Amino acid sequence: MAYARAASELQPAYDFIVLGGGSGGSVMARRLTDAGATVLLIEAGPLDLGVAAIEDPTKWVSLTRGPYDWGYDYAPTAHVRGRVIGIPRGKVLGGSSSINAMMWYRGHPSDYDAWEAVGATGWNFASCLPYFKRCEDWEDGETDLRGASGPLRIERSADPHPVAIALRDGAIELGVPPVDDPNGPINEGATLSNFNIAAGTRWSSARGYLHPVADRDNLTILTGSLAITLGFESNRCVSISHIVDGAPITTRAHKEIILALGAIDTPRLLLNSGIGDPDDLQRLSIPVSVPLPGVGKNLQDHPLVRAVNFRAKAPLAPMRDNGGGSMINWKSRPDLEKPDLHAFCIQGRSAVPEIAAAHDLSGDVFAVAPGLMGSKSIGYLKLLEAGPGGRIEVQPNYLAEQDDLDALVAGVEFVMDLAGTNAFADLFAGYAAPAGRLSRAETEVFVRNACSTFFHTCGTAKMGTDANAVVDPSLQVHGLEGLSIADASVIPLIPTCNTHAPVTMIAERAADLVLARAANV
Numbered sequence: 001m002a003y004a005r006a007a008s009e010l011q012p013a014y015d016f017i018v019l020g021g022g023s024g025g026s027v028m029a030r031r032l033t034d035a036g037a038t039v040l041l042i043e044a045g046p047l048d049l050g051v052a053a054i055e056d057p058t059k060w061v062s063l064t065r066g067p068y069d070w071g072y073d074y075a076p077t078a079h080v081r082g083r084v085i086g087i088p089r090g091k092v093l094g095g096s097s098s099i100n101a102m103m104w105y106r107g108h109p110s111d112y113d114a115w116e117a118v119g120a121t122g123w124n125f126a127s128c129l130p131y132f133k134r135c136e137d138w139e140d141g142e143t144d145l146r147g148a149s150g151p152l153r154i155e156r157s158a159d160p161h162p163v164a165i166a167l168r169d170g171a172i173e174l175g176v177p178p179v180d181d182p183n184g185p186i187n188e189g190a191t192l193s194n195f196n197i198a199a200g201t202r203w204s205s206a207r208g209y210l211h212p213v214a215d216r217d218n219l220t221i222l223t224g225s226l227a228i229t230l231g232f233e234s235n236r237c238v239s240i241s242h243i244v245d246g247a248p249i250t251t252r253a254h255k256e257i258i259l260a261l262g263a264i265d266t267p268r269l270l271l272n273s274g275i276g277d278p279d280d281l282q283r284l285s286i287p288v289s290v291p292l293p294g295v296g297k298n299l300q301d302h303p304l305v306r307a308v309n310f311r312a313k314a315p316l317a318p319m320r321d322n323g324g325g326s327m328i329n330w331k332s333r334p335d336l337e338k339p340d341l342h343a344f345c346i347q348g349r350s351a352v353p354e355i356a357a358a359h360d361l362s363g364d365v366f367a368v369a370p371g372l373m374g375s376k377s378i379g380y381l382k383l384l385e386a387g388p389g390g391r392i393e394v395q396p397n398y399l400a401e402q403d404d405l406d407a408l409v410a411g412v413e414f415v416m417d418l419a420g421t422n423a424f425a426d427l428f429a430g431y432a433a434p435a436g437r438l439s440r441a442e443t444e445v446f447v448r449n450a451c452s453t454f455f456h457t458c459g460t461a462k463m464g465t466d467a468n469a470v471v472d473p474s475l476q477v478h479g480l481e482g483l484s485i486a487d488a489s490v491i492p493l494i495p496t497c498n499t500h501a502p503v504t505m506i507a508e509r510a511a512d513l514v515l516a517r518a519a520n521v
Contacts, residue, residue, distance in 0.1 A: 002214055003047070004222045007244040013252035014040040014220070016514070017240055018260060019227050019269070021045075022095015023500050024487040024507040025260035026205035027135070030151070031511030033219045037518075040251060041210075041219070042242055044226045045091035048098045048206050057197050057322045063099040064088040072264055072394060074301075079399040080451045083354060087301075087394065088455050089262060093223055094206030096262070097500055100455060101322050102202055104154045104194040106132055106505070107373070107497030108187050108338045118492050119464030121473045131508040132501065135208075138194075145184055151208035152504065153198040157321045160192060163366045163427065164325025167345040168192065170423035171328045174414065182329060183501075188339045190328045195321060196500070205504065227265075228388050230257065230273040230483065232289055237483035255518045256482050260507065263457040263489040264381060264394060267296040270461065270470070271383050272390075275477065284386040290479040294468030296381040298459040300494040301396045302342075303377075305408055306452040307350040307369035308415045309432040310424075315364050319347045329373070329496075330414070332407035339496065340374025341411045351433055355450050359433035366427065368418060370411030371454055373496035376401040381460050398451050408447045409440065456499045461489035474513050475506075486510035 004010055018028045021043035029041040045068060053059040054068070065071060065086060074085040090096035109125035116124040133147030139155045142148040157164065171190035172178050179189030196203040213219060228248055231239035239252045259266045270276055274289030276296065281288050323346055329339040346367040351359070379397040383390055399405045416437060419428045431437070434446050461470035461477075470477060471490050477483045486507040488499050495502055 002216060002219045002221055004220050007249050010040070010220065010222065010244070010251060013254055014038045015253070015255045017042065017251060017253040017257045019240065019257065020095060020260035020262060020265070020487065021093045021206065021210070021221070021223070022090060022260060022262060022487070023097045023205045023503040024510070025258075026094065026209040027504055027507035028258050028260055028486050028511055028514075029219060029221070030209040030213060031508065032515065033213060033216050035515050036218065037255070038218045039220070041221045042225050042227060042240070043093050043221070043223045045093065045223065047223050048093040048204065054092070054098050054204070055201050057102055057195070057200070057202050058319045060099060060101055060322060068092040068099055070264070074398070074453065075393050075395045077395070077397065077400070079397070079448065081448050083352070085398070085451070085453055087453050087457060089264060093210065093221070094204035096455065097196070097205040098202070100500060101324070102196045103498040104152070104183070104196050104501050105497040106183055106501040107495040110338060111493070111495035111497070114493050115463070119466055119469060120492050121465070123463070123473065128505055128509070131505045134508050135504045140181070146181070152196055152205070153203045153208065154194050155197055156192045156194065157325045159320065160325045161320050161347050162317055163345045163347050164192070164321070166423045166427055167328065167343070167368060167418070168326040170418040170421035171330070173421040173423060174417060176328055176330050182327065188329050188331070191326065193325060193327050193344070197321065226388055227261070227269055228272070230269065235479065236481040253482065256484060256514055258510070258514065259483070259485045260487045262487050263299070263460045264392070266485055266487055266489045267381050267460040268383065268392060270295050272386060272388060280382060284383055286386050290477070292470050292478060294462060294470045296460050297468055298462045298492070299379040299381055299394070299396055299457065300375065300459040302371055302373055302375050302454040302456045302494065303398045303404065303408065304369055304371035304452045304454045305412055305447055305450045306352050306355070307346060307367040307450065308412060308434070309349055309351060309359070309361055309365050309367045310419060310427070311429040311432050312364035312366055312427055313429040316347060316366060323347050332410040340372060340407055341370060341414070342373045343368055343370040343411065343415055352450055352452050355433050359435060361432055365432050368415045370408065370415045372404055372407050372411065374407065375404050375494065377404050396453070396457070399448065405444060405447060409443045412443050412447060454498065456494065458488035458491040458494055458499055461485055462492040463490040464492055474517070475510050484510060484514055
């Protein structure tokens with residue numbers, strides 16, 4: 001296997017350097033080596049191999065706030081009652097695809113048409129669809145909308161948990177239409193989830209894209225190496241300074257460097273390298289390399305209410321799949337063109353610390369977590385200190401928009417209505433958190449107290465052509481040659497879905513764009 005562990009095992013230069021081994025970086029490394037290029041993939045975290053909690057889909061929650069998580073937090077605001085909200089980000093080969101809930105969902109086609117409408121020319125759904133299909137190995141085989149034989153295995157639960165069945169069937173009783181495949185022609189409805197799980201094992205980006213080709217002579221995978229700064233010659237990015245064996249070294253790229261560090265660490269590296277708002281950089285005494293005021297702006301994430309907990313009539317069946325198994329996509333208001341609310345079940349209790357402290361969640365408890373996929377609130381990331389270990393402030397501004405709060409109130413009310421359906425008759429023995437039905441004002445308080453994250457941070461180096469865009473529609477950083485981005489930071493508008501599928505699609509397309517550019521140099 002082409003795993004490097006020391007500086008002596010590295011070449012001074014490679015055709016391409018990919019920073020970050022997650023959903024975007026795994027794809028880039030695979031596709032660039034498929035084309036015969038030499039590639040160095042640099043990942044700050046350790047290898048993912050042989051970690052039981054990563055392989056077992058039911059154990060994913062245990063991976064947050066542990067050694068495979070960067071441990072980032074969202075800064076508090078009054079909108080969430082002054083609470084700090086943890087934002088898990090994978091620090092391991094496979095990135096967040098190695099610690100996430102394994103959901104494969106790409107939202108509504110109009111999400112991508114909206115990207116093009118705001119300046120991401122050529123990124124409409126019809127243009128993105130072939131790249132979605134390229135990465136998929138869907139259990140039902142290829143269709144006009146789904147792919148087969150791609151690197152990422154995607155399956156439904158073979159044996160859904162009773163809580164998963166109740167969520168799906170209860171929502172249908174309340175008028176949500178059934179849908180066979182949420183990644184098919186219609187995404188509104190109640191359905192079994194699509195998972196990156198096969199034979200009871202997590203199917204991460206590392207497993208799908210990297211492990212099968214790790215012994216290639218033209219691929220070097222370096223783990224445990226933290227990126228420090230980018231290096232430039234004139235208007236071209238030519239190198240990366242990174243830590244190996246506890247000391248900084250510099251490695252050069254003959255053709256291009258691709259950032260795939262995610263929506264927190266990509267803008268962080270850009271800013272530490274002098275690419276960003278000149279006022280922010282000068283405040284930290286960082287020399288300005290390229291003035292791009294949009295770096296760190298436009299941060300978006302989906303707020304999640306964690307969660308509505310119910311008492312169970314009897315001990316629950318053992319946990320299976322990812323601890324969920326089904327989901328609902330529906331509208332908070334009938335006049336909306338597409339679903340904005342999303343909910344999933346949890347085969348046990350689930351609560352942020354403040355909710356857990358205020359409610360009795362002992363005994364047999366299960367939960368349903370509603371969240372807002374059509375969120376409008378926008379935040380930011382900024383450096384408080386220079387340097388790779390310097391303090392940062394990450395602010396999603398959850399619930400800053402009244403529409404977001406109103407939609408989540410409707411989501412909580414709908415989820416509490418589920419308890420009265422026939423589908424929940426054999427499960428529901430009473431409310432646990434909240435402890436009973438709430439007034440409108442009480443529901444607002446509950447939403448603010450329970451607001452958490454879907455882990456869908458994106459948008460902090462957005463794609464487009466306006467003054468705040470960081471990359472152009474070919475994913476090159478504005479004002480530079482030799483530097484591209486292929487991760488969630490380039491997303492201009494957050495789609496109504498989990499971000500793993502869109503990021504994988506972005507990287508599949510980025511590989512084609514990078515290779516075409518290199519061929520013309």
